[in-house]
Amino acid sequence: MKSFIAYQLTPTFSNIQVSRRYKHFDWLHKQLVEKYSCVAVPPLPEKQISGRFEEDFILMRLRALQLWMDRMCTHPVIAGSDVMVHFLSCTDEKRWKVGKRKAEKDDYTGGKFFFTVTTPPHALDAKVVDQQMERFGRFVKSMDDSAKHLLTIAENGVRKYQGSFKKEHMKLGGSFIALAKSFEFDERPAAQPLTRALEHSGKTYEDIGRLFAGQPELDFKGLMEGLQEYRGILSTFPDILAVQRAATQKIQESAGRLNDSEMATVQSRADVITYTTQAEMSHFHEVRVGDFKGYMQAFLQSQIQFHQRVTQMLQETLQAYDQA
Amino acid sequence: MKSFIAYQLTPTFSNIQVSRRYKHFDWLHKQLVEKYSCVAVPPLPEKQISGRFEEDFILMRLRALQLWMDRMCTHPVIAGSDVMVHFLSCTDEKRWKVGKRKAEKDDYTGGKFFFTVTTPPHALDAKVVDQQMERFGRFVKSMDDSAKHLLTIAENGVRKYQGSFKKEHMKLGGSFIALAKSFEFDERPAAQPLTRALEHSGKTYEDIGRLFAGQPELDFKGLMEGLQEYRGILSTFPDILAVQRAATQKIQESAGRLNDSEMATVQSRADVITYTTQAEMSHFHEVRVGDFKGYMQAFLQSQIQFHQRVTQMLQETLQAYDQA
Numbered sequence: 001m002k003s004f005i006a007y008q009l010t011p012t013f014s015n016i017q018v019s020r021r022y023k024h025f026d027w028l029h030k031q032l033v034e035k036y037s038c039v040a041v042p043p044l045p046e047k048q049i050s051g052r053f054e055e056d057f058i059l060m061r062l063r064a065l066q067l068w069m070d071r072m073c074t075h076p077v078i079a080g081s082d083v084m085v086h087f088l089s090c091t092d093e094k095r096w097k098v099g100k101r102k103a104e105k106d107d108y109t110g111g112k113f114f115f116t117v118t119t120p121p122h123a124l125d126a127k128v129v130d131q132q133m134e135r136f137g138r139f140v141k142s143m144d145d146s147a148k149h150l151l152t153i154a155e156n157g158v159r160k161y162q163g164s165f166k167k168e169h170m171k172l173g174g175s176f177i178a179l180a181k182s183f184e185f186d187e188r189p190a191a192q193p194l195t196r197a198l199e200h201s202g203k204t205y206e207d208i209g210r211l212f213a214g215q216p217e218l219d220f221k222g223l224m225e226g227l228q229e230y231r232g233i234l235s236t237f238p239d240i241l242a243v244q245r246a247a248t249q250k251i252q253e254s255a256g257r258l259n260d261s262e263m264a265t266v267q268s269r270a271d272v273i274t275y276t277t278q279a280e281m282s283h284f285h286e287v288r289v290g291d292f293k294g295y296m297q298a299f300l301q302s303q304i305q306f307h308q309r310v311t312q313m314l315q316e317t318l319q320a321y322d323q324a
Numbered sequence: 325m326k327s328f329i330a331y332q333l334t335p336t337f338s339n340i341q342v343s344r345r346y347k348h349f350d351w352l353h354k355q356l357v358e359k360y361s362c363v364a365v366p367p368l369p370e371k372q373i374s375g376r377f378e379e380d381f382i383l384m385r386l387r388a389l390q391l392w393m394d395r396m397c398t399h400p401v402i403a404g405s406d407v408m409v410h411f412l413s414c415t416d417e418k419r420w421k422v423g424k425r426k427a428e429k430d431d432y433t434g435g436k437f438f439f440t441v442t443t444p445p446h447a448l449d450a451k452v453v454d455q456q457m458e459r460f461g462r463f464v465k466s467m468d469d470s471a472k473h474l475l476t477i478a479e480n481g482v483r484k485y486q487g488s489f490k491k492e493h494m495k496l497g498g499s500f501i502a503l504a505k506s507f508e509f510d511e512r513p514a515a516q517p518l519t520r521a522l523e524h525s526g527k528t529y530e531d532i533g534r535l536f537a538g539q540p541e542l543d544f545k546g547l548m549e550g551l552q553e554y555r556g557i558l559s560t561f562p563d564i565l566a567v568q569r570a571a572t573q574k575i576q577e578s579a580g581r582l583n584d585s586e587m588a589t590v591q592s593r594a595d596v597i598t599y600t601t602q603a604e605m606s607h608f609h610e611v612r613v614g615d616f617k618g619y620m621q622a623f624l625q626s627q628i629q630f631h632q633r634v635t636q637m638l639q640e641t642l643q644a645y646d647q648a
Binding site for chain 2: 136138143147153171181183186188288289297303304307310315318321
C-alpha cells in the first residue's frame with residue numbers, strides 16, 4: 001500500500017474540484033517548459049523525499065504550489081493553454097490519460113511553438129533589439145542580486161525580531177518587574193500605585209517582546225515569499241534570452257549564404273521569436289510592478305500596525321502612572 | 325598660572341550667582357557627611373584628574389553635580405543648614421573663609437548632631453524598630469541589585485539601539501534602495517511610481533535606523549542617570565543603619581550595668597537616633613516614588629513619541645504606493 005499527498009484544486013472557471021499529486025505538477029511543469037520556451041515558467045518547489053510528511057514542509061510546499069499555480073493561471077498564454085485547462089478540469093482517469101498523451105505528442109512545442117504565433121508584420125531593428133535584450137539580461141542579473149541580498153537581510157531581520165529584539169524588550173520588562181518587586185518593601189498605601197505601575201510597565205515590555213517575536217510572520221514572511229518566487233521566475237530568463245539570441249545569431253550566420261527569399265524567412269522567424277520574447281519581458285515588468293506594490297504595501301501596513309500596537313501598549317502603561 | 329573649572333550656581337532663594345570649584349563641592353560634601361550621619365548624602369561624581377578638560381566629561385560632571393545639588397537642596401534638613409546656605413550664597417572671599425572655619429568648628433556634628441533634634445516623646449518598641457531597620461536594610465540591598473541590573477540592561481539597550489537595531493533598519497533600507505535601483509532598468513513611465521516609492525521606503529528605513537541611534541539620548545539616558553543617582557543614595561544607607569544599630573546595641577550592652585535614670589537617658593538617646601533614621605527612610609521613600617514616577621513617565625513618553633514617529637514615517641512611505 002502506498003500513501004501520498006493529494007492537492008485539491010477548485011478552479012474558479014469551473015468550480016469543480018480536481019485532485020492532483022506532486023508528480024502531476026511536475027509533469028505539467030515539464031510540458032509548459034518544453035512547449036513555451038519563451039515563457040518564464042518558474043521552477044516548482046523542491047520535491048524533497050525525506051520528511052515528506054512533516055507538517056511545516058507540507059504547508060510550505062502547498063503554499064509554494066499555490067503561488068506557482070496562481071502565477072501560471074494569470075499568464076496570458078499559459079492560462080488558456082490546452083495542457084493547463086486539462087490539468088485544471090479533468091476529473092476522469094481515462095480522459096486524463098488521453099489528454100496527457102495528447103499533450104506529450106503536441107507537435108507545436110519548443111521552436112515549433114513559434115509557428116502558432118502571430119506578430120506585427122513590421123521587421124525589427126536588430127541593433128535596437130540587441131541592446132534591449134542585453135539590457136534586460138543585465139536587469140535580470142541586477143534584480144536577482146538585489147532580491148537575493150534583500151532576502152538575506154530579511155532572513156537576518158526575522159532572526160533579530162525573534163532573537164535580540166525580542167530578548168532586549170523581555171529583559172527590560174523583567175528588570176522593571178524586579179525593581180517593582182524591590183519597591184514592594186515599602187508597604188505604605190501611597191507607594192503602591194507606583195509599584196503597580198512599574199510592574200505593569202514590566203509586563204508591557206515583556207508583551208512587546210513577544211509582539212516582536214510574532215511580527216516576522218506578519219511582514220517579513222510575505223515579502224520573503226514574494227522575493228523567493230521572483231528569484232524562481234528570474235532564473236528562467238537566461239534560457240529565454242538564449243533562445244532569442246540563437247535566433248538572431250542564425251541571421252548573422254546565414255548572411256551571404258542564403259538567397260533573399262530564404263533570408264527573409266529566417267529574418268521573419270527570428271522576429272517572431274523576438275516579438276514573443278518582448279511580450280514576455282513586457283508581461284513580466286507589468287506583473288512585477290503590481291506584485292511589488294502589493295508586497296511593499298502589505299509589509300508596510302503590517303509594520304505600521306506593529307508600531308501602532310506598541311504605541312497603544314505604551315500609552316496604556318503610561319496611564320498607570322497617573323495615580324502614582 | 326593655574327586654570328580650573330568654575331561652576332556657577334544661581335540659587336532661586338537669592339537669585340545671586342556664586343562661583344564654586346569642584347574642591348568646594350568636595351568640602352561641602354565632607355561637612356554634610358560629618359554633620360548629618362543619618363542623612364543620605366550621596367557621593368559626588370568622581371573628580372578624575374586626567375582628561376579633566378574633556379568636554380564630555382565636563383558636561384557629565386556638571387550634570388551630576390547639578391543633580392547632587394538639587395537632591396541636597398530638596399532635603400528638609402540639609403536645605404536650610406548653615407553650611408548649605410553659606411555655600412549657596414557667599415560671594416565674598418573673606419566671609420567665605422569665616423563661614424568655612426565656622427562650619428569646620430561646628431560642635432554639633434556626627435553623634436552630637438542628635439542633641440539638636442527634637443522627636444516625639446514616646447519610647448519606641450525595640451523589636452518593631454529592629455524589624456523595620458532589618459527590613460529597610462534588605463530593601464536597600466534589593467533595590468540596589470534591581471537598579472544595578474536595570475542599568476546593565478539599559479546600557480545594553482543603548483548599545484542595541486545604536487548598534488544592531490540601527491544597522492538592521494539601515495540595511496533593510498539599503499536593500500530596498502538597491503532593489504529600486506534594479507527596477508530603474510524598466511524605463512516605462514508606468515513603472516516609475518513603484519520604483520520611486522520603493523526608493524522612498526528605502527530612505528525611510530535608513531531614517532528609521534538613524535532614529536533608533538538617536539533614541540537612547542531621549543529615553544535610556546535619563547532613566548540611567550536616575551538609576552545611577554539612586555545607586556549613590558542607596559550606598560549611603562548601610563552607614564546610616566549602622567549608626568542606628570550601634571545606638572540600640574548600646575542599650576543592650578548597658579542593661580544591668582547602669583541605673584534606671586542612666587538607662588532612660590541611653591534609651592531616649594537611641595530613640596532620637598531611631599526617630600531621625602526613620603524620618604530619613606520615610607523621606608527617601610517619598611522622594612523615590614516621585615522620582616521613579618518621573619523617570620518612567622519621561623521614558624515611556626519618549627518611547628511613545630519614537631513609535632509614533634516611526635508609524636508616521638511608515639505611513640508617509642506607504643502613501644507613495646498609491647500612485648504605483
